[in-house]
Each structure stands twice: as C-alpha cells, then as structure tokens.
Amino acid sequence: MNQAFERALSSGPAPAAPGGWSAAVTLAWRAMLKIKHVPFQLFDVTVFPIMMTLMFTYLFGGALAGSTGAYLQYLLPGIVVQTMVFLTVYTGVGINTDIDKGLFDRFRSLPIWQPAPIVGALLGDLARYALAALVVLTVGFILGFRPEGGIVGVVLAVALMLVFASAMSWPWIIVGMLVRSPESVMTTSFLFLFPLTFVSNIFVNPDTMPGWMQTVVSVNPVSHLASASRGLMHGNVDAGDVIWVLLASLVVTAVFAPLAMRMYYRER
Amino acid sequence: MTLAIETIDLRKTFAKTHAVDGISLQVARGAVYGLLGPNGAGKTTTIRMLATLLRPDGGKALVFGQDVVAKAAQVRNRISLTGQFASVDEDLTGMENLVLIARLLGFSWRDARQRATTLLEAFDLAGAAVRQVRHFSGGMRRRLDIAASLVRAADLLFLDEPTTGLDPRSRNQVWDIVRAIAGQGTTVLLTTQYLEEADRLADRLGVIDHGRLIAEGTSRELKQSLGGRTLHVRLADPSRAEEARSLLQAALGGVHAGHEPGLLLAKVNDDERVPAALSALAGSGLAFTEFALAQPSLDEVFFALTGRSAEAKGEEEAA
Numbered sequence: 001m002n003q004a005f006e007r008a009l010s011s012g013p014a015p016a017a018p019g020g021w022s023a024a025v026t027l028a029w030r031a032m033l034k035i036k037h038v039p040f041q042l043f044d045v046t047v048f049p050i051m052m053t054l055m056f057t058y059l060f061g062g063a064l065a066g067s068t069g070a071y072l073q074y075l076l077p078g079i080v081v082q083t084m085v086f087l088t089v090y091t092g093v094g095i096n097t098d099i100d101k102g103l104f105d106r107f108r109s110l111p112i113w114q115p116a117p118i119v120g121a122l123l124g125d126l127a128r129y130a131l132a133a134l135v136v137l138t139v140g141f142i143l144g145f146r147p148e149g150g151i152v153g154v155v156l157a158v159a160l161m162l163v164f165a166s167a168m169s170w171p172w173i174i175v176g177m178l179v180r181s182p183e184s185v186m187t188t189s190f191l192f193l194f195p196l197t198f199v200s201n202i203f204v205n206p207d208t209m210p211g212w213m214q215t216v217v218s219v220n221p222v223s224h225l226a227s228a229s230r231g232l233m234h235g236n237v238d239a240g241d242v243i244w245v246l247l248a249s250l251v252v253t254a255v256f257a258p259l260a261m262r263m264y265y266r267e268r
Numbered sequence: 269m270t271l272a273i274e275t276i277d278l279r280k281t282f283a284k285t286h287a288v289d290g291i292s293l294q295v296a297r298g299a300v301y302g303l304l305g306p307n308g309a310g311k312t313t314t315i316r317m318l319a320t321l322l323r324p325d326g327g328k329a330l331v332f333g334q335d336v337v338a339k340a341a342q343v344r345n346r347i348s349l350t351g352q353f354a355s356v357d358e359d360l361t362g363m364e365n366l367v368l369i370a371r372l373l374g375f376s377w378r379d380a381r382q383r384a385t386t387l388l389e390a391f392d393l394a395g396a397a398v399r400q401v402r403h404f405s406g407g408m409r410r411r412l413d414i415a416a417s418l419v420r421a422a423d424l425l426f427l428d429e430p431t432t433g434l435d436p437r438s439r440n441q442v443w444d445i446v447r448a449i450a451g452q453g454t455t456v457l458l459t460t461q462y463l464e465e466a467d468r469l470a471d472r473l474g475v476i477d478h479g480r481l482i483a484e485g486t487s488r489e490l491k492q493s494l495g496g497r498t499l500h501v502r503l504a505d506p507s508r509a510e511e512a513r514s515l516l517q518a519a520l521g522g523v524h525a526g527h528e529p530g531l532l533l534a535k536v537n538d539d540e541r542v543p544a545a546l547s548a549l550a551g552s553g554l555a556f557t558e559f560a561l562a563q564p565s566l567d568e569v570f571f572a573l574t575g576r577s578a579e580a581k582g583e584e585e586a587a
Contacts, residue, residue: 005448006448014373015375016374017373018372022371026368027368030357030360030368034357037361105321106349110372111373112372
C-alpha cells in the first residue's frame with residue numbers, strides 16, 4: 001500500500017476518552033448535521049400542521065370563533081403543540097435506523113459513556129423540536145397570530161412544550177428498539193398520536209362535546225399543554241395547567257426512561 | 269505473553285438456538301485470524317461477544333487478558349469494530365462521519381478534522397469528503413467504514429465479513445488494507461464466508477459450523493489434514509485413459525477419474541514419487557497436455573469436515 005496509508009495507520013497516541021457530556025454533545029451535533037443535510041424531514045413534519053392551520057382557520061374559524069382572526073389566536077398555540085408531539089416519533093425512528101444500520105453497535109463498542117447515543121439523540125431532537133416550533137410560529141405570525149404574552153410568553157410556552165416532548169420521546173425510543181423498521185415506528189405512532197392530539201382542546205373548545213368525551217379531553221395531557229401554551233402565549237396562564245403538564249412529563253419520564261435504558265443495555 | 273483473544277467454552281443461546289455452542293479459541297497477538305463458516309454459523313455472535321456488545325451465556329472470553337463482561341470498558345479501549353454492514357451514517361458526508369468518531373474518541377475539533385482528512389486521503393476518499401455517504405458506492409462505503417475503525421490505532425480490529433457484497437476490485441482493495449493493518453502489528457479477527465479470502469488473509473483459521481469450532485489451524489494444516497495433495501493429469505488422448513490409470517495406480521495408488529474425459533486425479537502422499545509416475549507415463553508413449561500438483565481447496569476441506577459445500581450452504585440460509 002502507499003505511503004499515505006502507512007502514515008495514516010500510525011496515528012500517534014490516542015487522546016484521553018471524552019467525558020459523557022462531551023460524547024452526548026457530539027452526537028447531538030450529528031443530529032444537527034442531519035437537519036442540515038435532510039431539511040426535508042423538518043419540512044415534512046411542519047407542512048401538515050401548517051395545512052391544518054390553514055384549513056381549520058379559514059374553513060371553520062368563522063363558525064367556531066366568530067371570525068378567522070379570533071380563531072387563529074385560539075388555534076395556533078395548540079398547533080405548535082401538535083407539531084411537537086408528532087415530531088417526538090422521529091426520535092424513535094432515528095434510534096431504529098441507527099440500530100438497523102449497525103451504527104449503535106459501533107457507538108457501543110467505543111470507549112464512551114454508554115448512554116451517550118440515547119442522550120445525544122434526545123438533545124439533538126430537542127433542537128429539532130424547537131426549530132419546528134419556530135417555523136410554525138412564523139407562519140402563524142404571517143397569518144395574523146399576535147401573542148399578547150409577547151416574546152417571553154412564547155419562549156416559555158415553547159420551553160414547556162420541550163419538557164413534555166422530551167418526556168414523550170421515551171416511549172418512542174422503546175418502540176424504536178422493539179419494532180423492525182422505521183416504517184413500523186411511524187405506523188404505530190399514528191394509531192396513537194392522532195387520537196392523542198385530536199381528542200384534546202387543540203382545535204375546539206370541548207364545551208359542546210358529549211360528557212364522556214369531555215372527560216377524556218380533560219385528562220388528556222395534550223389538552224393541558226395546549227391550554228398552558230395558549231395561556232403563556234396570551235399572558236393569561238392557569239398555573240394548574242402548567243403543573244399538570246410538568247407532572248405528566250415527570251411520570252412519563254419516570255416510567256419510560258428507565259425502561260428504555262434497560263432495553264438499551266439488554267442485547268439485541 | 270498474553271493472548272490477544274482467548275475464549276473458553278464460550279456460549280450464547282437465542283431463544284432455542286445455540287448460536288455459539290462452546291467455542292474455545294486462542295488468537296496470538298499480531299496474528300490475522302479468520303473465522304470461516306456459512307451464514308448463521310455463529311461468527312457474528314462470537315464477534316459481538318468479544319466486542320462487549322453481547323453478554324455470553326456461558327464460558328469466558330478474554331481480550332488481552334481482560335474479561336469482556338467484567339472489564340468491558342477496558343476491553344473497549346483496545347478494540348475497534350467494523351460490523352457486518354457498513355455502519356456509517358448515510359445522511360452525513362464522509363468527512364463528518366470520521367470527525368464524529370474522532371470526537372467521540374476524545375479528539376479536539378481541530379485534531380478530529382485533521383485526522384479525518386488524513387484517513388480520507390489514505391483510503392482514496394478525499395474526493396468524496398463532502399459527499400453524503402448515501403451516494404457512495406459499496407466499496408467506498410466499506411473503505412469509509414474501515415477508516416472509521418482506524419481513527420484511533422486499536423490493538424485488536426474486528427472485521428465482520430469485510431468484503432461481503434463487494435465487487436472483485438473493491439475486494440482486492442480491502443484485502444490490501446487488511447494486510448497493511450496487520451503489517452502494523454494490529455491483531456485482526458475477521459469472519460468470512462469466502463474460502464479464498466480466509467486463505468489469502470489469515471495466518472490461522474477456525475472453521476465454525478452450528479456454533480462449534482470444527483477445525484482449527486493454518487490454512488496449510490487444514491489442507492494437509494485431508495491427507496496430502498492431488499496430482500491432476502490431462503491426457504492428450506482420452507481413449508488411452510485406462511492404460512494411464514493403471515500406470516499411475518502402480519506408481520502412486522489412489523487414482524480416480526476426473527470429471528472430464530482424459531483427466532485423472534491421483535492422491536499424492538509423497539511428492540518425491542511424482543516425477544517417477546510422470547516418467548512412467550511418458551515412457552509408455554502416453555502424452556499429457558497438462559499436469560498439476562494441487563493442494564485441496566478450502567472448499568474441499570469444508571466439504572470433508574461437514575459434508576456440505578460452504579458457499580452453497582450460505583446461499584441456502586440467506587434465501
């Protein structure tokens with residue numbers, strides 16, 4: 001073989017292994033690169049909520065809230081919530097792809113903090129969630145969404161959504177490790193996420209729903225997240241909703257995160 | 269000196285399949301060891317246990333004297349794994365993939381980029397540095413994959429079926445790379461379904477079938493275990509085959525007809541008797557168009573050991 005090859009093989013002393021945090025940040029950087037190289041993935045998941053916003057606002061907005069403008073103020077925070085909740089599936093899809101392609105084996109055979117691939121994926125996904133929220137909010141603003149809570153309210157609402165979304169990612173990480181293909185992760189998710197986001201107060205005030213459905217809507221954490229986000233963005237938040245969301249996130253994380261890590265260490 | 273790899277009665281069972289069923293293996297430092305066997309023989313499972321990815325159900329596995337379960341972190345410090353499928357990120361560029369691994373190994377951003385550049389040049393991938401891996405050819409992808417395993421000089425490199433699915437040219441490139449790596453003193457454990465590959469690269473071979481090591485030794489030893497070599501003689505005049513056959517039978521013994529008319533195969537236990545046998549043919553006016561003294565191929569070895577052809581078995585299971 002040539003000289004360049006010989007030189008490349010004698011690499012000199014290897015640096016000390018990085019800390020766990022550094023490894024996770026590197027893997028989050030990888031997730032950022034994916035957004036850069038495959039922006040369509042982001043576009044893909046924001047087009048649907050934008051379409052919903054347009055349809056609901058201009059088709060039903062007048063009938064539901066008296067005017068399309070008034071309805072948009074009600075709807076948009078919930079749409080951002082829906083966007084983010086749907087995006088959590090991609091965490092599972094990503095994990096599934098990495099396992100399938102053998103990348104997880106490679107990462108796990110490196111002398112790094114072993115949970116780094118999962119934590120890194122999650123960190124990277126948080127950035128992706130925030131970016132998607134920004135896209136939907138920008139479109140909303142162009143359409144006439146005017147949050148009375150100002151930029152601080154919007155930032156706080158997005159932060160609360162990120163907390164909930166990171167909790168929601170854990171069950172998808174588990175699904176990602178269980179099923180065979182990325183497509184099955186998506187299919188499984190739709191069965192679950194459509195009812196979760198539609199049987200909520202994202203689109204309409206639940207006052208006109210039958211009693212049993214009102215009950216379902218009122219215990220759906222997505223309803224509380226939508227109410228809390230609306231409240232934060234418009235400056236009239238109910239602390240109860242925020243606490244509800246934080247508690248739900250805590251419970252989901254406490255149940256699914258240890259389970260996911262157990263499965264991650266369990267061999268495939 | 270401690271061995272690079274030592275396994276003692278290593279076992280792994282999935283559901284009811286004994287994927288690895290009591291393998292005891294010793295690989296010396298600096299050696300290239302080839303694990304040969306059909307699909308599903310237990311090669312990958314063995315490698316995954318040695319690379320700390322799977323926990324053995326029974327027995328023991330030591331890498332440089334350290335237990336792969338109890339001292340997994342220390343073992344990971346010495347090894348590098350190139351899995352069965354080119355495990356690189358298809359969405360990222362060649363450069364980014366290598367920088368990613370270098371960063372994970374603790375290189376600074378600057379050093380990581382420098383190391384990646386060096387490797388890309390060495391592996392003839394400099395032109396593809398900024399291209400996404402999804403647009404790479406199979407050979408390029410494999411080279412990048414091996415380069416990723418060499419970001420840090422490892423003492424032991426696992427290569428799981430490094431050339432499966434590659435065209436002959438890429439296969440030759442990978443062979444050159446493996447030889448160069450071994451030339452640096454790195455111990456290499458490679459698995460393969462290709463007998464030719466094992467024959468060309470490995471100092472020692474282990475033949476695995478149904479999770480067991482059924483034969484072990486150098487390629488030469490394995491072939492000799494079949495009992496010597498074979499003399500192939502092709503007669504100019506096939507009609508005189510019977511006559512030639514009795515002459516060879518008298519000189520060497522163990523003659524049988526080849527699969528073509530005029531081709532005779534004789535088992536040779538003592539090479540020194542070959543010239544006399546050939547002169548006997550010539551002396552009787554039996555001209556031959558060619559002759560060869562051949563070692564049995566590894567395929568014949570595998571066939572003798574298992575009663576099946578290795579490569580045919582592989583396809584059958586893959587189907």
